[in-house]
Amino acid sequence: MKGCDKVKDITEITKLFSLEIKDRLDKLSLEFNKVYEIRLRVDQPLIIVRENEEIFLADKGGITKNINDAYIVTKKELRETVEYISNFSLYAFEDEVKQGFLTVQGGHRVGICGKVFLESDNIKSIKYISFINIRISHEIKGCANKIIPYVVKEGAFLHTLIISPPRCGKTTMLRDLIRQLSNGSSNTSGYNIGVVDERSELAGCYFGVPGNDLGIRTDVLDCCPKIKGIELLIRSMSPDIIAVDELGAGDYCALNNALFSGCKILATIHGTSLKEIAEKPVLADIIKNNIFERFIVLKSGKKAGVVSNIYDENMNDIWEG
Amino acid sequence: MVKLAAGILIIFSCSAFGFLKASEIYGRIKFLENVKRMFTHLRGEINYAKTPMMEAFYSIAQKEEGILKDFCSGLADEIGKMEGKSFRDIWIEITDISLTKSPMDKSDLEEFRAIGDKLGFQDYEMQLAVVDIELEYLEEKINNLKVEVFQKQKVYRALGVFSGLMITILLI
Numbered sequence: 001m002k003g004c005d006k007v008k009d010i011t012e013i014t015k016l017f018s019l020e021i022k023d024r025l026d027k028l029s030l031e032f033n034k035v036y037e038i039r040l041r042v043d044q045p046l047i048i049v050r051e052n053e054e055i056f057l058a059d060k061g062g063i064t065k066n067i068n069d070a071y072i073v074t075k076k077e078l079r080e081t082v083e084y085i086s087n088f089s090l091y092a093f094e095d096e097v098k099q100g101f102l103t104v105q106g107g108h109r110v111g112i113c114g115k116v117f118l119e120s121d122n123i124k125s126i127k128y129i130s131f132i133n134i135r136i137s138h139e140i141k142g143c144a145n146k147i148i149p150y151v152v153k154e155g156a157f158l159h160t161l162i163i164s165p166p167r168c169g170k171t172t173m174l175r176d177l178i179r180q181l182s183n184g185s186s187n188t189s190g191y192n193i194g195v196v197d198e199r200s201e202l203a204g205c206y207f208g209v210p211g212n213d214l215g216i217r218t219d220v221l222d223c224c225p226k227i228k229g230i231e232l233l234i235r236s237m238s239p240d241i242i243a244v245d246e247l248g249a250g251d252y253c254a255l256n257n258a259l260f261s262g263c264k265i266l267a268t269i270h271g272t273s274l275k276e277i278a279e280k281p282v283l284a285d286i287i288k289n290n291i292f293e294r295f296i297v298l299k300s301g302k303k304a305g306v307v308s309n310i311y312d313e314n315m316n317d318i319w320e321g
Numbered sequence: 322m323v324k325l326a327a328g329i330l331i332i333f334s335c336s337a338f339g340f341l342k343a344s345e346i347y348g349r350i351k352f353l354e355n356v357k358r359m360f361t362h363l364r365g366e367i368n369y370a371k372t373p374m375m376e377a378f379y380s381i382a383q384k385e386e387g388i389l390k391d392f393c394s395g396l397a398d399e400i401g402k403m404e405g406k407s408f409r410d411i412w413i414e415i416t417d418i419s420l421t422k423s424p425m426d427k428s429d430l431e432e433f434r435a436i437g438d439k440l441g442f443q444d445y446e447m448q449l450a451v452v453d454i455e456l457e458y459l460e461e462k463i464n465n466l467k468v469e470v471f472q473k474q475k476v477y478r479a480l481g482v483f484s485g486l487m488i489t490i491l492l493i
Contacts, residue, residue, distance in 0.1 A: 091448045
C-alpha cells in the first residue's frame with residue numbers, strides 16, 4: 001500500500017489533546033500518515049502505534065522505545081483531552097459515547113472506556129473516561145486499483161466480500177472501492193452506492209458531512225445499525241450497491257433484504273481466510289448460498305492493505321498475491 | 322442671584338445623581354434578565370437539539386444584541402480555535418473582554434466567571450442540571466433585586482435631593 005494522502009495537517013490530530021501533550025506532539029517530526037493509533041490511559045505511557053511498531057512519547061520530549069523514559073498521561077490531561085475531542089460538548093455525543101466511540105473532524109475515530117452506567121441492561125452512559133484510543137483515519141486513494149477488474153464483470157458489479165484480520169486495511173480498501181465504483185471510470189459508468197456507516201469509520205461523518213471521499217454517487221447513513229440502514233436505503237435512495245463494514249452473525253437478515261431488492265452487496269468481515277469464514281455459523285450459510293461472487297482476502301502481516309487471494313463464487317482461487 | 326443659581330445647580334446635580342444610582346439598579350436587573358434569557362436559549366439548544374457549545378453560542382449570538390451578542394460570538398470563535406485552552410479559561414477570557422463594561426456589578430461578574438468551571442465537560446443530564454441551577458439562581462437574584470430596588474430607589478432619590486439642599490444651605 002502506497003503512502004496515505006489523508007492526514008495533511010497534523011494539527012487536525014494534535015489539537016485533540018491537552019495542551020501539555022499537544023505541545024509535545026507538535027514538536028515531534030512524526031509522519032501522521034504512518035500512524036495508526038494513539039492510545040492514552042490514565043497513569044500509563046502515551047503509546048503511538050505506527051506502521052509496524054509501538055513507540056512511547058518521551059518524558060523529555062521526542063519519542064522513545066524505553067518505557068522508563070516514557071511520558072505518563074495524568075488524569076487531568078485525559079479529562080482535558082475528552083473535553084477537546086468533544087469540543088466541550090460531551091452531551092452532544094451521548095449516543096456515540098454509549099457505543100464506546102465518537103468520530104471527530106477528519107473522520108478519525110476515538111474509542112473510549114471508563115465506568116459504564118446501565119439502565120435496564122442497556123448502556124446509559126460511560127463516565128470517568130480513563131482510556132482513549134484515537135484511530136487515525138487513512139484514506140489511500142488508488143489502493144483498490146488491483147481489485148476493480150475482479151469485482152466488475154461486463155460492466156456489472158459482483159457481490160463482494162473483503163475478508164481481513166483487524167488492522168490490515170479492510171476499511172481503507174472498502175472506502176477506496178466505494179469511491180472508485182461511485183465515480184466510475186472511462187470504461188464503466190458510476191454506481192449509486194448506499195453506505196450504512198454504523199461506526200462512522202467509512203465516511204468519517206462529522207455532523208453529517210463526510211470527512212472522507214466516498215465518490216460522487218454515494219449516500220451515507222451515519223451511525224445507523226445495518227439492518228435498519230439497509231431497509232431505509234432501499235426505500236429511500238434506490239442504490240445499485242449497498243456497502244457495509246464489518247459484517248456480524250446478526251446481519252444475515254439485512255443482507256437478504258438487500259438481495260431481495262436487487263441491490264448488489266459490498267461488505268467486509270473479520271477473518272484470516274475464506275475457509276475460516278466458511279466454518280463460522282450463519283456465515284457458512286451465506287457462503288453456501290453463493291450470495292457473494294467475489295471474496296477478497298487481505299494478508300495478515302505488518303503491512304496493511306495487501307491482497308493475498310481473490311476467490312470466485314465457487315471458492316476457486318482466481319488471483320494469488 | 323449667582324448664589325441662587327449655584328444652589329439650584331447643586332440641588333439639581335445631587336438629585337440627578339440619586340436618580341442615576343436608582344436607574345443603575347434597573348439597568349443591572351435588565352441585564353441579568355438578558356443573561357437569564359441567554360441561559361434559557363442555551364438550555365433549549367442542549368435539551369432539544371444537543372447542539373455542541375460552539376454552534377449553540379453562535380446560534381444564541383444571532384438572537385442576542387449588544388454586549389451579550391459579542392460575548393456569545395466571541396466565546397464560540399474561541400472554542401472553535403481549539404488552541405488547547407480549557408473551557409474555563411476561554412469563558413473567563415471572553416467574560417473579561419466583553420462583560421466588564423456591562424451593568425453587572427463586581428459580585429455578578431465573579432459569579433458569572435465561575436460558571437466556566439461547570440460547563441464544557443459534563444454529560445447531557447449534568448450539563449442540563451448546571452444550566453437549570455444557574456437559571457434558578459438568576460431568577461432568585463433578579464427577584465431579590467426587584468424588591469431591593471423599590472427600597473433603594475426611594476433612598477437614592479431622596480438622598481440626592483436632600484444632600485443637594487444641605488450643601489446649598491451650608492454654602493449660602
